[in-house]
Amino acid sequence: SRHLELEPSRVTILYAEASDLTRAPLLFADMSEFRKTFSKAKHIAIITGAGVSAESGVPTFRGEHERWRKWQSQDLATPEAFSRFPSRVWEFYHYRRELVLDKKPSAVHLAIAECEARLKKQGRSVVVITQCIDDLHRQAGSKHVLQIHGSLMETRCLSCRQVTVNKRSPVCAALKGTGAPGSDVPDAQIPVDKLPRCDDRDCHGLLRPNVVFFGETLDSHLLTMVEKEIEACDLCLVVGTSSIVYPAAMFGPRVAARGVPVAEFNTNTTPKTEYFMYHFQGPCGTTLPQALAPHESEDI
Secondary structure, three states, X not given: OOOOOOOOOOOEOEEOOOOOOOOOOOEEOOHHHHHHHHHHOOEEEEEEOHHHHHOOOOOOOOHHHOEEOOEEHHHHOOHXXXXXXXXXXXXXXXXXXXXXXXXXXXXXXXXXXXXXXXXXXXXXEEEEEEOOOOOHHHHHOOXXXXXXXXXXXXXXXXXOXXXXXOOOOOOOHHHOOOOOOOOOOOOOOOOHHHOOEOOOXXXXXXXXXXXXXXXXXXXXXXXXXXXXXXXXXXXXXXXXXXXXEEOHHHHHHHHHHOOOOEEEEEOOOOOOHHHOOEEEEOOHHHHHHHHHOOXXXXXX
């Protein structure tokens, strides 16, 4: 099978297609076979996407939620947009933060966290590689989480580069009451000096959400850690992701190209379904807890 290389220093978030991967035989909804595979796995990588967050009530910002006011969300989540319209972009992210702050982990988040804790006692490992930026995996109790697209609950200073956990609501006083998504809502036009600023008294630089905007390079150190997990795992689950945003869309197919079993859990098939050994269609909150429940062979 063909091995696909990723160059961490060059990888950016983008939409693309790939058609040069080896197809795998597909066993639709064969839970008993998957459970046998699961019972033998020592190093499990779980790749999660927006569908996991959707089960907690977090909008996916696709389809009906793709627009915020007059703009596509993808047009706001760019470095160019933040540079030109920092007030507008902060309003958009303030709206997203407020949506997330009152959400709770779903059955998917809880099943993954429980599985990680349980298998750790058996000398087995679970790593979550997530495109989600809402921190719900950590809130559920997952410890080994790689957030490749960053976190809504962190800010980064444009001047001193310091990253800080920030769960304040609102992030700054000027954002209070802003961010409504209606198409007729005018921009708040917040002066840049009133937008979120660095707490370091010697800096006071402008803060931005610590998320990876479209077109930006992913953190090379974090991507190196992902590479190691992808190469080490002996079972991979791809959960709640449409598999169209790169580089994450390639992680599952890369594992499959090594001959390692990959199971996809989604409400629909995706452009990468044909590369995976298993596909479980339906709400992930129903299928995944069953898949990750203690196996009869486990010494619990």
